[in-house]
Amino acid sequence: MSTARLPVPADPITTAPVKEDLNSFRIAMRQFDYAAEKCGLEAGLCEVLRRPRRALSLSLPVKMDDGSIRVFEGFRVQHNSARGPCKGGIRYHPNVTFDEVRALATWMTWKCAIVNIPFGGAKGGIVCDPHKLSHNELERLTRRYAYEISPLIGPDKDIPAPDVYTDAQVMAWIMDTYSMTHGSSAPGVVTGKPLFLGGSLGRNEATARGCLFTVRAACKELGINLSGATVAIQGFGNAGSIAAQLLAKDGAKVIAVSDSRAGVLDRAGLNVEELLIFKAKTGSVLGFPSAEVISSEALIELQCDILIPAALENQITMQNAERVKARIVAEAANGPTTPDADLLLHNRGIMVIPDVLANAGGVTVSYFEWVQDLQELFWDEDDVNRRLERVMTKAFADVHATATKYSVELRTGAYILAIDRVANAMRTRGIWP
Numbered sequence: 001m002s003t004a005r006l007p008v009p010a011d012p013i014t015t016a017p018v019k020e021d022l023n024s025f026r027i028a029m030r031q032f033d034y035a036a037e038k039c040g041l042e043a044g045l046c047e048v049l050r051r052p053r054r055a056l057s058l059s060l061p062v063k064m065d066d067g068s069i070r071v072f073e074g075f076r077v078q079h080n081s082a083r084g085p086c087k088g089g090i091r092y093h094p095n096v097t098f099d100e101v102r103a104l105a106t107w108m109t110w111k112c113a114i115v116n117i118p119f120g121g122a123k124g125g126i127v128c129d130p131h132k133l134s135h136n137e138l139e140r141l142t143r144r145y146a147y148e149i150s151p152l153i154g155p156d157k158d159i160p161a162p163d164v165y166t167d168a169q170v171m172a173w174i175m176d177t178y179s180m181t182h183g184s185s186a187p188g189v190v191t192g193k194p195l196f197l198g199g200s201l202g203r204n205e206a207t208a209r210g211c212l213f214t215v216r217a218a219c220k221e222l223g224i225n226l227s228g229a230t231v232a233i234q235g236f237g238n239a240g241s242i243a244a245q246l247l248a249k250d251g252a253k254v255i256a257v258s259d260s261r262a263g264v265l266d267r268a269g270l271n272v273e274e275l276l277i278f279k280a281k282t283g284s285v286l287g288f289p290s291a292e293v294i295s296s297e298a299l300i301e302l303q304c305d306i307l308i309p310a311a312l313e314n315q316i317t318m319q320n321a322e323r324v325k326a327r328i329v330a331e332a333a334n335g336p337t338t339p340d341a342d343l344l345l346h347n348r349g350i351m352v353i354p355d356v357l358a359n360a361g362g363v364t365v366s367y368f369e370w371v372q373d374l375q376e377l378f379w380d381e382d383d384v385n386r387r388l389e390r391v392m393t394k395a396f397a398d399v400h401a402t403a404t405k406y407s408v409e410l411r412t413g414a415y416i417l418a419i420d421r422v423a424n425a426m427r428t429r430g431i432w433p
């Protein structure tokens, strides 16, 4: 029997709660085990789907600007390709670990299945602080990494995309390195490219826009009027900052945002457009005039209607879940809530829109970009956004219906829906040989 959702066990001697396991890969397995048991997935497929199919671990030597050589650690993990080529971003961060990338690859498999796009899951990462590298060092590191993962990637094999601290420029270097070593230009090898290199209109905003569509659906479900609703956003990168803009356009009151340095709070509502200009100029939201300073941790516990964790993993844990006051938690980040915190939020009546649904807009428009690249025919932005809305609204409805059918929270509902689709593909294809 799975113990996935049982209350946190107490230490028999001190009776203090046992320290929560924050290992992302074990968390991903625990979430999967719980859902697999709920939907009665056969043991064999359970064993297959718990683990990634393939993982590459790399040492990446880079000649630094001062002439010295530094070796960086990198990974590319492919979790499953039963429904199509593997798909998933590449993360550059000093704290990246192999287990984190394995978890992120696993989550990509479920995410693609939930929005029903024909991809499996993958993820990559390099242990580095891109802010401490020069433009040229970053290019050399990226190209070396792209070269090393070349045997695994390709438009019909595995298609990388941006993730934390990677962007359209990094994708352009990967596309170029792959193309130069394969003898022809291959825009379909990565998504999230610059527009003039085969990128898609709407891709940059897609994670945030997708999140907005799920928040709208959740508000409708709970009878919350988004216009006038208060929102707190942890993380002011691609997902968080654009979510703030889009929610403000919908009439929501963005009362707090934070970035990696600290946060700002204005209960009357922040001027998001001015905040974006301020951040672009100074590099941080910190110091934004007429707002109170707030820590990223305190932001999580603010009185608000909608809380959007849009930064990194393990932000809502047993340490703070009891004090979360939002009615909806929309996970724009991957893995921001631990399983125990998840249960606690659910028991407190807080609706969590899980990452595999809430942030699936990014990979959905990545799919649109890939389709446009293969067709060499490009859509206008309205077309992209309309299709995205259709996909996200349907995914929310499918997840909600599955959760209701199995009497579980939305995350487990999302997993059951995804597991069913992936397992169906695997059963029908069969295990080779």
Ligand code: GLU
Binding pocket: 087, 088, 089, 090, 111, 159, 160, 161, 162, 163, 164, 191, 334, 359, 360, 362, 363, 364, 366
């Ligand atoms: N890195 C994004 C995610 O976690 C996007 C992945 C993609 O577009 O392939 O969903």
